[in-house]
Amino acid sequence: MKLGEKILQELDAARTDDTLTRWLAHHITELITTANRTRATGTADEATYAAEQCRRAILDLWEHRTAWPSGWPPPGVKQMAEILNSINAPTFGFQQGSKLSQLQRLHHEVLAALADEETMNETVDTAQSWLESYGQLLDVDERELLELYAGRDDRAATPIEVPRAERPADAHPRSDGQAGRTPQVHRVLDLVRRYHETVRSLLADEAEDMPTKPH
Helix, strand or coil, rough: CCHHHHHHHHHHHHHHCCHHHHHHHHHHHHHHHHHHEEEEEEEEHHHHHHHHHHHHHHHHHCCCHHHCCCCCCCHHHHHHHHHHHCCCCCCCCCCCHHHHHHHHHHHHHHHHHHHHHHHHCCCCCHHHHHHHHHHHCCHHHHHHHHHHHHHHHHHHHHHCCHHHCCCCCCCCCCCCCCCCCCCCHHHHHHHHHHHHHHHHHHHHHHHHCCCCCCC
């Protein structure tokens, strides 16, 4: 019943052009009403039968959730999925520990940070609610995506781990006007700085390897 009421609350059935989704939504509303009434006034067998009919219809609608016009997935999670789907999966073909492998890793860390930044305007409450209440009904991809989205704020507040050699010797609180920025923006800026430094280092190595012209 709880799942059915949650689905109906999140689902904008009146706006969907999907006939099956709209019919199931109206059907479940009637079944929930009948089940509640039967539980109060009917026999035990009648209440059990009404509850089972309701359960089956709710799970049928849940299986049809990819056609929901709203409510699933939560808007922020959907936006994050679209962003991540537009990013090519990382392929780590460079030698471990090389500057090219560092650059490649930083590239995908920057993209991930930007994806978090882009979806920062949506709260994580809805995603967390789906996870806590109905995580066992989600498939692996849905659960991983909701967990990724629900953990977005924690990632934003986590400082970037910069190797000791990369930390400035005179590290102290910023005086460049960035003190008021959000942790997420600091995260993006730190990643961009490291990305820039790695590229400059690669270019410097390339310049050293170039043969000098004969005089």
